């Protein structure tokens with residue numbers, strides 16, 4: 001068998017040959033004759049004349065191949081004390097019936113459907129039912145507040161929204177239906193129907209005829225077959241945070257996505273069909289799309305759908321209990337989750353109570369993996385602990401240790417080496433590739449491989465200006481880092497202001513927009529600062545309107561509530577510091593990275609462009625007295 005270097009070289013030198021072979025893992029209604037369509041650079045398309053259906057590949061074909069009785073999904077829900085499994089045959093039945101119901105509501109190929117649901121099997125059924133019809137789903141994370149959902153309603157303009165009466169968190173039941181009603185009231189676009197899953201927890205949702213329908217009724221419609229679509233037709237839109245308050249709609253196609261994910265399951269995660277994969281992420285994030293839902297199912301694996309936390313549901317042994325119970329082969333989680341477990345159980349005593357002999361590897365992504373957490377996990381789990389790096393936009397890992405091809409020697413602090421298909425470069429400020437060991441902007445040479453974003457939803461121009469224009473011929477990732485002499489990537493953080501809180505990507509602008517709605521706030525700036533548990537947390541520097549007599553402490557409490565209400569608890573916003581002025585450049589731009597440096601305790605020289613360096617002393621003093629006050 002060819003080694004990693006040879007496979008990698010082939011993927012870069014002969015992408016059409018490489019991906020044409022990989023495409024054989026998928027069942028096509030028409031196998032593509034064009035593999036890489038490069039007629040309209042910088043827009044590249046994969047398998048452009050291929051025809052397939054993603055739901056067929058994720059569900060129906062496995063039933064036909066004899067996997068009908070195998071579990072497709074295992075639902076583990078410590079927050080509700082329930083669980084169970086859904087076989088491939090049951091998933092086919094449920095998906096084809098729900099798709100039949102959606103069709104009766106007018107959903108056809110190309111229409112959009114928003115899914116705003118907790119981690120329940122019905123959410124996966126809703127996603128697959130859209131795929132079955134060739135409709136485009138957009139899953140919105142349940143932790144988002146109505147305003148964020150309203151923004152997505154207006155951009156995606158769904159015919160139908162699929163939601164639930166409630167989500168269940170460790171210590172509370174959240175009424176999704178009430179949040180959805182508020183979002184619809186705020187949005188300009190009104191969906192034709194809302195399909196609501198009534199959960200036994202909490203109060204049943206009030207359904208208002210004729211537009212609110214019960215999930216079970218829609219799900220008992222006559223089944224429908226898979227609708228063949230072009231490989232290039234969109235499968236889903238997933239919104240992610242950029243630097244502005246408006247989320248970006250990342251578009252994923254059908255064909256490239258299916259081929260890339262099937263390839264990654266075997267070659268990156270080293271999984272065989274029939275094995276159990278557990279990705280402890282929410283379906284509202286890309287990791288959930290790719291490795292709770294589509295990747296495992298496309299590969300005929302069993303996927304664990306987990307509705308709970310790393311700690312507190314009920315304890316720091318939850319992950320090990322679930323992994324042992326279901327003989328999980330590969331666990332994919334975040335450094336934040338491992339840090340939380342380690343904090344509660346530093347000696348790993350919970351681990352001793354469970355037999356984890358099925359576990360082959362733990363993969364981590366979403367934020368950098370600090371060496372302490374890496375060592376703790378490696379020492380206690382005694383399996384490879386693998387850092388891998390990717391983004392909503394790329395859809396699957398860009399750098400990793402490809403366990404299914406050839407395991408790499410470990411370099412602590414690195415997210416490993418480029419995965420076949422990804423031509424990773426570090427560019428200097430002029431856009432020229434930097435030498436090994438030199439920091440710069442991490443960029444991927446075009447064309448990107450299959451499975452990556454094809455554009456932004458109805459916004460080709462935004463795709464180009466956000467990712468392609470800065471370095472012609474490259475996709476700019478927005479991350480900083482360097483490649484070492486052996487080709488290992490070391491990441492150093494973001495080039496822009498995007499914040500990663502407990503692995504969730506947040507735009508400071510969205511939090512600022514929420515804070516700016518407070519009547520006493522004149523202006524504000526949100527920056528991310530390091531946090532031992534969550535990687536980063538947002539803090540806000542606030543300038544109050546002159547003449548405002550309110551107590552700053554009371555305002556700070558109101559701001560926490562505002563952010564929770566308008567952005568959602570996902571923001572983990574707690575801290576605001578009242579200052580007299582914000583530091584600016586002479587041209588008026590707020591100096592966020594300087595404030596971030598001060599807040600993180602880094603001694604920085606004031607930038608040459610600063611308008612009034614004295615403001616930095618004011619900020620330092622305000623921060624000091626704020627911290628003294630809060631200890």
Ligand code: AMP
Pocket residue numbers: 240286364365366367368369387388389390391392393415477478479491493494500503504505
């Ligand atoms: P998201 O699109 O929400 O998955 O966020 C993607 C961003 O998370 C990347 O651009 C990185 O800034 C960060 N990220 C993801 N994985 C890693 C990793 N393994 N190491 C460091 N940063 C990471």
